[in-house]
Each structure stands twice: as structure tokens, then as C-alpha cells.
Amino acid sequence: MKGSALTHPVPYYSQWESADLVPEFITSARSAADDPLWQKSGADSREEYAFWAPRICGMACLRMALDHWGHPVPPSVPLLREALGAGAYVRSGDQVKGMIYAPFADWAARRWGLYAEVRPRLEPEEIHSEISRGHLVVLSVHKSIRTLDPAPPARGGHLVLAVGTGPDGIRLHNPSGLPGRSQQFAPVPWADLGRFFAGRGVVLGQHARGDQ
Template sequence: MTSSVQTHRVPYYSQWESADLVPEFVTGARSSADDPLWQKSGADSREEYAFWAPRICGMACLRMALDFWGHPVPPSVPLLRDALDAGVYVRTGETTVKGLIYAPFADWVTRRWSLHAEARPQLTAEDIIAESARGHLLMVSVHYTIRTLDPTPPQRGGHLVLAVDSGPEGVVLNNPSGLPGHSQEYHHVPWAEFDRFFAGRGVVLGRSRANPGLATESRT
């Protein structure tokens, strides 16, 4: 495993305010509207929070990156509203959302924070290792069941996690919907396991400005 990113620990942010309650949220045992810390999100109501919390894995990854590089970290829902204005997400109905869309996301991150943000519609394990060695963080598209390393995920992609380091043996992930004490932060996943979940696309994030690429993520 490389040491380029782990020299400084990447802070962890869940897509729910109560990270310890993620097992209840993802199983449906507790509604997101019943998150006791929902007001920390900056949402105007429980209903607004409950709609967006399951959908903002990408914003949680961005918050981790912003904190890691010393930027102020906005609350999740105001950050999401800015992303909506930038075309990063598109409401397509009362209950449906298109996004996170990579190209406007990369452009928005570059303009607002002057970070390197490069959409990568084709991304390999070798690319992840190389970018990690450069000190970059990577938002990568995986199936959400990576949190338990499901032996038979139904598909690849659909959920964004932050690759905070990688090496020949595997990748280290901060997962916005990971399980506390198991797969939330610094979860090492061997490449052979990772391949079952990984859609082969993502966004590279770094300190310096870069031109955004073209790609989309259909949902978070």
C-alpha cells in the first residue's frame, strides 16, 4: 500500500448526520427523517433531509476532500443546493434525481475551490494506484453493497465512495454509507473483491486546478 495519502488521515463524513445509525438507515429499520441530528445538515425540514440524505454520497465524498485540503466544509444540504444550481444533480420528478453528473461536478469544483477535478469515464485499478501515488483522492463508482463485500452484487456502480489510498494489494475507501467500525473509514478492499462492485469510472480530485472531463454518474 502506498503512503502518499495516508501521511495525513482523510477526515470521514457520512451522508447521514448520525453516522453511527447508518445500519438502521440502510436497512430501513429507521427512517432518515428520524435522524436525531438532521438539523446539522442545514436542511429546512426533516422531509428535505430525508429526501436527500440517501442520495448525497457524492457530496459526502466532496466534504471529505475539502476538509483534507483545508477548505471550510459546508453543511451537506446547502452544499447540495449549490450543486443543484450548478447542474450536478437534476430533479426529474417528485421522487427522482439524475446525478451526480461528472462533467458539471468537475467544473463546479474547479471553479468554486480551484481544485483539480477530472472526470474519468474510464478508470482502472492501475489508474487508481497511479493517482493515489500523486497524492490525489478519487471518487469511484461502486455498488453500495461494497459495505459488506456482498459476494454477488446485482450490478456495478451507482454509489460513490472516496478512495483515499491504494497499492498492489487493494484500495482503501472512505464510504459515506459504510458500516461503523467496519467499512466507514479506511476500509481496505482487495482488488479482486473491488472489481465485483467497481463500474470503472470516477472523478480524480487534487489540490491544483485542472480542466474537467466528461462523464456522468446516474445516481448516488
């Protein structure tokens, strides 16, 4: 990978309010309903928060981008409700389909004037190029990227935000990363990314397409 290293100073948001408790949430040692900071999410109840917190990695990525570009950052659950209304998520009982890229991108562009482009095929070189242009990139990866699992069972299924790249690898803000290890500015070598990355994502920019 050619080019110099560049990392954008993007604030970090976990998909759970208590980022330090993520190891307990992801192993079910503690229920999200017992997150002591759950009310900060804007949820109406512990139960509503516990349902959505494991499912809103995409909203955490969006909140990071909004903060980085100086927009007011809504609490996670009200933001999620708005995304539902925009079709970026579809809930049927206890089943949720989302984040659905196209309606998400349309909503982000309409609501905040962001550049938002769905990229169903996205190569590492393109991620590097987009970061170099000042963009951020939402990537679909397997959740086990948090530990650089040597043999993940699949690719994709979890969303992270690419905030930096360089010749040796990429830097990620991972909404379900481990504190002190893989939450913010987490380095992932290019050689490791492929076994987690589904090859698709959404490019985000500060201004709508016509203003780039």
C-alpha cells in the first residue's frame, strides 16, 4: 500500500453506553439491561436499551462521524428510531434487518448534508484513497476482528469505522471493541483485514456529493 499514514482525530463512541463494560456485555456476563449508564442512550426502558445496544454498531459509527464533523450528536436510541423511520433498519418482532446501506446513505445525505456513498465492492486501496481524501469509511467486518481472530467463522455482519490508513494497515473505531485494546484507533494490518472484511461499506464525507 503506497502513501503516507493519515489518521483523522475522530471521537469514539461504543454501541453500549458503558464502553468499559463491553467485555461483560459481549460474553453475557452482564446483561445490557444492567448497564449503569443505559439512560444516556435515550431509551424509554432498560429493556428497549438492551434490545438495541447489541444491534446499533452502525448508529455508533454515524455518531462518531457526526461528532467529527461538528454536528449535534443525538442519543443512540432516538437516532435508531429515526433510522427505522428512514428504512435503514427493519424490525419484525425480535428480528432486525439492518443497517441497510442504501436507505441509510439517503437518510444521512438528506438529514445532515453528508456525502454518503454505498460501495458494494470496496478494495483496501480504495479505503486508503478515501481516508486520504478526508472521508471516513463504514466497513462490514466480522465481530471477531476485535481480537484479530486467526480463523473467523465468516466475513461481515458487524460495522466499524475506518478512521486512518497507512502503508502497514488500517485504524478502526470499533463500536464493540475491547477497552484498551481494540476500541479506538485500533490497528489492523492489511494482511489481516481480508479474513474479516466482507468487501463492502459506506463512504462518508463532510459535505454532500455536489460540494466535494
